[in-house]
Amino acid sequence: MGAGAEGEAGALEALGAEVRVHHLPCRVKHTGPARVSTYFHPAERGDTESECTFRGRKLVGVRLPLPDGARGFVLRPSAEPAESPAERRWDAAPFSALTWWGADFPAAPGALHAAAAWLETAAAVHDDVAPEQQHAGLCAQA
Amino acid sequence: MELVPSAPLSSGPLQSPLLDGVDYAATEYMLGIDEAGRGPVLGPLVYGCAFCPVSQEPRLRKMGFMDSKVLTEEKRDALWAAMQDRGTNGFLGWDIAVISAEEISKQMLSTNRRSLNALSFDAAIGLIRAVLERGVHVTQVFVDTVGDAAVYQERLERLFPQCAITVAPKADSKYPIVSAASICAKVPRDELTRAWQFVxxxxxxxxxxxxxxxxxxxxxxxxxxxxxxxxxxxxxxxxxxxxxxxxxxxxxxxxxxxxxxxxxxxxxxxxxxxxxxxxxxxxxxxxxxxxxxxxxxxxxxx
Known part of the structure; x- marks a missing residue:
């Protein structure tokens, strides 16, 4: 998940259509391609919930938009060869929401909220701070 | 009746129409229940239920309803075809419940694991209830079982005190109404399984x-x-x-x-x-x- 600045938005449009990202409530011991569109057919249930099965188990999913200012990307190493690790290129597919699945019932997206909180914290830590603000901050603490 | 084999069916009843001019409340009815597809690892479990006036039982025998295992496939198909006929529906009604393989998996693998017996029992009482709610005056119920007949019988008696309940193994060979029920379970089950369209x-x-x-x-x-x-x-x-x-x-x-x-x-x-x-x-x-x-x-x- 990456935070994209406003100015990049135009360039990001060129990446193509949004992809649908699923967060499953189980650990699948596999990294690589999977035939998701062939086997995984969620049925909408109301405005935000959907239902599906995986390995025979009932899943209930909730659509979660990413926090404000955040954009998601699925990254894959590009086929172009790179001269050095620094020049390595990636193919990226954007997403702005993901479906958070729970087994039998909707799951509480605790991990996503924690990730969103980190984005805020990270922004606060790395933002430029004007000297006056710094001074004011120190005075407030004293 | 039109079966939709292409879709992964969720459990839902399919039934014969009740006919105008037949007073279902005034006559005493008998009802039979049987299942098809308990053992296979593929395809749905189908529950069939058939009902007829108690006085019409000999007519079922004459039509050829007997142990479905000794009936040939052609004979079963012919009986099933006859059950679609409005003339037959005048004295023989039916209802089926399909529990898809997907539903079986979901229920049995859920956190609150439900056994196949529990699913079967629910399907059976659902069918009896549906027929009673349609206003058919059922006084006798016959159920084929693979489990403990006495326990099953006691539970049904508690739920339907107005009916005389008989739960017996191999009931489809003893009671023509259960044989009719087994036809409405077996023929659609075979059809659904044979013509399955994978999505x-x-x-x-x-x-x-x-x-x-x-x-x-x-x-x-x-x-x-x-x-x-x-x-x-x-x-x-x-x-x-x-x-x-x-x-x-x-x-x-x-x-x-x-x-x-x-x-x-x-x-x-x-x-x-x-x-x-x-x-x-x-x-x-x-x-x-x-x-x-x-x-x-x-x-x-x-």
């Missing part, structure tokens, strides 16, 4: 799956070649069957669920209750319910 695998799955029974070599070979490493089998298969679980273990990647118990979903042994306290074997893990709900033991209360 998965983009047409790469074939239909040479044999009888669907786990011991059938053709079924075994189909299961092996149809297994996707990530998703396992299409929704046509019952994931809760040990055949499927074993196949996934051998041919698909491992999947760990948060509510998996250590060492898999095995049940604790009866003997565990009979060890002395302090005996290592007697210690049992906390049930997954407590872990899931983040419930902890409180040692001190103030």
């Amino acid at each position: 998965e695998a983009g047409g790469s799955l074939d239909r040479a799956y044999g009888s669907g029974y786990p011991a059938d070599e053709e079924t075994k070979a189909w299961l092996a070649r149809s297994c996707d490493p990530v998703f396992g089998l299409p929704r046509f298969a019952r994931f809760s069957w040990s055949t499927t679980q074993q196949l996934l273990k051998e041919r698909a990647v491992a999947v760990a669920w948060p509510d998996d118990e250590e060492g898999g979903p095995s049940q604790s042994k009866m003997g565990a209750y009979f060890h002395k306290p302090g005996d290592k074997r007697a210690t049992t893990a906390r049930h997954r319910l407590f872990k899931r709900s983040k419930l902890h033991l409180v040692k001190e209360l103030r």
Whole structure:
């Protein structure tokens, strides 16, 4: 998940259509391609919930938009060869929401909220701070 | 009746129409229930129910309703065709409930695991209830069973005190109304299974799956070649069957669920209750319910 600045938005449009990202409530011991569109057919249930099965188990999913200012990307190493690790290129597919699945019932997206909180914290830590603000901050603490 | 074999059917009743001019409330009716497709690892479990006026039972015998296992496939199809006829529906009505393989998997694998017997029982009482609610004056109920007949009978008697209940093994060979019910279970079940249209695998799955029974070599070979490493089998298969679980273990990647118990979903042994306290074997893990709900033991209360 990456935070994209406003100015990049135009360039990001060129990446193509949004992809649908699923967060499953189980650990699948596999990294690589999977035939998701062939086997995984969620049925909408109301405005935000959907239902599906995986390995025979009932899943209930909730659509979660990413926090404000955040954009998601699925990254894959590009086929172009790179001269050095620094020049390595990636193919990226954007997403702005993901479906958070729970087994039998909707799951509480605790991990996503924690990730969103980190984005805020990270922004606060790395933002430029004007000297006056710094001074004011120190005075407030004293 | 039109069957929709292309869709993975969810459980839902399909029934014969009640006819105008027949007073269903004034006559005493008998009702039979039978199932088809309990054992196979593929396809739905179908429950059939048939009802006729008690006085019309000899007519069923004359039509040829008897033990469905001794009836040929052609004869069964002919009887099923006759049951679609309005003339027949004047004295013989029916209703079916389809429990899809997907539904069976979901229920049996859910956190609150439900057994196939529990699903079957619910399907049976659902059918009896539906017929009663349509205003048919049912006074006798006959059910075929594979489980403990006495327990089953007692539970039905409690739910339907207005009916005389008979639960018996091989009831379809003893009572023509149960034989009729077995036709409405078996013929649609065979049809649904034979003509299954897969929505998965983009047409790469074939239909040479044999009888669907786990011991059938053709079924075994189909299961092996149809297994996707990530998703396992299409929704046509019952994931809760040990055949499927074993196949996934051998041919698909491992999947760990948060509510998996250590060492898999095995049940604790009866003997565990009979060890002395302090005996290592007697210690049992906390049930997954407590872990899931983040419930902890409180040692001190103030």
